[in-house]
Amino acid sequence: MRRLDGTRDRLGRDWARLNSLTVSLREFFSRQGYQPVDTPVLEPTDLFLKKSGGELASRLYAFTDLGGHGVSLRPEFTSSVIRAYVQAGVSPPVRWQYAGPVFRYEEGPDRPRQFTQVGAELIGDGSPRADAEVVGLACQGLAHLGLKALRLQVGHVGALTRLLAGFGLSERARWFLAGRAATLAVPTHRDLREEMARVGLYGRSAEVALPGGVSPGEAHHVVERLLAGMGGLVGSRDPEEIVTRYLARLEAADEPRRVDGALSFLEELVKLKGEPEPVLAGLRALVARYRGFGLDSGPEEELRELVALLSPEQVASAQVELNMGLARGLAYYTGMVFDVFAPGDGGRPLGGGGRYDGLVKALGGAEDTPALGFAYTLESVESRTKS
Amino acid sequence: MLNFSLPSNSELHDPSLRFMESCGLPVDRPSSRRYTGSVAGLPQVQVLFQRSADIPTKVEEGSADLGIVGLERFYEDRREGGPAITLLEDLGYGQCELVVAVPDAWIDVTSVADLADLSVAWREQGRELRVVTKYARLVSRFFYRHGVNYFSLVEAAGAMEVAPTMGYADVIVDITATGVTLRENRLKMLSDGTLVRAQACLIGNRLALKEDPAKLEATRVILERFEARRRASKFVSLTSNLRGESEASVAERVTRLPDLAGLQGPTVGRVFGKGYPDQGWYAVTVVIPRERLMPAVEHLRTVGGSGITVASPSFLFEGECEAYQRLLQELARG
Known part of the structure; x- marks a missing residue:
């Protein structure tokens, strides 16, 4: 064996x-x-x-x-x-x-x-103080083991998730993009669209359209009658649910225009990476432009406050960077997220976490x-x- | 002794015996109650008749050295990094597809993506998408890869097609050759819901073949026959009479369309006409892909051919057996 x-x-x-x-x-x-x-x-x-x-x-x-x-x-x-x-x-x-x-x-x-x-x-x-405490603990723990010249990357998934909701994307598309945002930092943007197409989140359009001037109520009634007339098998489902979802699908929640919009925002977002001050300024400008999509200045202010609390002593002298493309694979994060890297190590982080x-x-x-x-x-x- | 498992039940039983016979390896099974048999001309091979569903496991654990099984069954049962490997993936019979099917009145679900959306919506309501299948691993992998993350698998017992009607599953994933059974049970396939296109394939245990030269040699003989038979089925041989001045001039006319002029080129030979002295007739033979038969006939006519006979070769052997070479490479990988 x-x-x-x-x-x-x-x-x-x-x-x-x-x-x-x-x-x-x-x-x-x-x-x-x-x-x-x-x-x-x-x-x-x-x-x-x-x-x-x-x-x-x-x-x-x-x-x-x-x-x-x-x-x-x-x-x-x-x-x-x-x-x-x-x-x-x-x-x-x-x-x-x-x-x-x-x-x-x-x-x-x-x-x-x-x-x-x-x-x-x-x-x-x-509180931001709690953010600083946990980020600090992660750095100090490694320093305690004798690891020096650490690199700390801090991001915030709030900007990402709020905006994806603001674009009116389906829940499945939001999850997908939140999980993959980091891959946008490398120039594989087109691949992401391809991947979305593969799971049916991009380029999927309804086969038929409702004729103009039909009210939602009428449409529902007509489709319901048609479905009943088909005499097909509905299985365990309520015909009402089938009709509602069918009509909703005609509206194509993840139409390419919306996904494209979200992707161009994401591309700009993930470029915001590096020294805290310029990144925060860039984030402020980006948020101002996308305010109509439900973005607010919350993430930027939280990060600003956190950065101010991350004294060299707090983070065991780790070099602090902001990275707005940092999105952790687990979907439960809601706010600040971070990764700690060994010196000069571009590869996998030694650890990471965030707020949920x-x-x-x-x-x-x-x-x-x-x-x-x-x-x-x-x-x-x-x-x-x-x- | 090389143990070779053939399906004893399933739709693959008869076609497998016919295929073996067409390869010049007829299987002798003394009685239908006997579960062993022999192959004429291969005394070192023992045939074991086993249930299709058991064959991948038997080959995996080494109680069988070779086996014929549906490719989809093998994909479902094989152990990642295990000793069972495919030696030939297309024996040319037993074609079927493993497909996702849903009740036909689900007009809001036509693709796997729609199913993914539905599973998310149901999850919010605390409902689960119940999938009945005999291919749990293939289904899980396929669904995860296509964004269907929330579902539960229902154990399959007997005819799965009735599960949605009876209400113990919502979706079925099963093999189908024509789709008729699905339609008759008021189910429809999803447009992109094909997991595997499969047919009968030959699998083997790489450790057994590696350790025992006698088993490897018996396998080589079987692979030679299978591969040459399969290759031959894709080609036809055309022979035509042509008038001309010389072999070279006839060959020149025939090779004007190179892709219809045979695998290497035409074979040209003198025909000694009955009315001696010679009328300048030549016989031309070309071997071409079966689906190019009529274009080849037209081409031969255009360059003056007549009396065209067409024959199907029983075997087409190349300089070496590709499947055997692949196997040797596989065994050499350690």
């Missing part, structure tokens, strides 16, 4: 090295006031689908257990931690930290399918509770701490 692709055995020193990193980070987080918690490796599959943009669903290790429950190995910690918070009924604010394996199915035998996350969440504080103010309520919390957090990919951290 051999171990599965994408997993690894850790023996002797190999185990000790990763373990000492975990212990060191957890002790550091404890000293900063973050209490250790642990959650199950196995969770209801629904937990991870609730607020995922769908993308994550395709990478879950999900199965039905002998009792008939749909369960998944956790692909990340945040959803579990928030579920535990809601279930325990503790009162905010709480500062929690965790460490353990997460599982994501990746294509190709060389990609890791199990890796280790060490992270922290701050639940119940929506809607998640507590989405997972059954009684009231809106602001929250944010981050996690390191410990194997990436390990590869940078080897000397």
